[in-house]
Amino acid sequence: MKLKYVCLSFFKEQKISFFYNKKEERIYFPCPICDETVFLEIESANWFCQACDEGGTLKVLINFSNTGSLSTKKVYNPTKEKRDIRILYKNLLSSTQDEKLKSRFEYFMNKVENLIEYFDSEDKMTS
Known part of the structure; x- marks a missing residue:
């Protein structure tokens, strides 16, 4: 299964506001720490927030979701x-x-x- 579908299904399943940019192969979503808009690179499943210096992989986001600390902020789509x-x-x-x-x-x-x-x-x- 392609990593893209795993990433997209995570955001949909967790009901996280996101915007998938096909051209850039990025998923934009609110940072789980500071709510600023960040992006996850589809190819690597890595993300980094320049506003709060937090980052990680899709696994880190999954851990945030398991603790219930994902943002409910809407991302501009x-x-x-x-x-x-x-x-x-x-x-x-x-x-x-x-x-x-x-x-x-x-x-x-x-x-x-x-x-x-x-x-x-x-x-x-x-x-």
């Missing part, structure tokens, strides 16, 4: 945020009957989508 924005937009659009307002909402959403695409493509070029 850009994929989820993008999905939530689209849902909010669709709900907003469907709740109005004013065609002029709908047109403005559509114009605004197109601008947002173009901006997201720009940053997504810029990320791909720099990696």
Whole structure:
């Protein structure tokens, strides 16, 4: 079994807020000591917090979970945020009957989508 699936299943099973970045092969999550966002390298299953100088392996995180001392802080997940924005937009659009307002909402959403695409493509070029 790939280490990636072991790591991801740990975070899901423990209900730890996380964001998996496929491109970087990292899992972002709150540090169990100070709550700052840290990442676990999938290839090695190692993590290190620059804020509190704590770190270790997936095994260390498992030990933290066994003592009940894992963080409940939420980690920013850009994929989820993008999905939530689209849902909010669709709900907003469907709740109005004013065609002029709908047109403005559509114009605004197109601008947002173009901006997201720009940053997504810029990320791909720099990696």
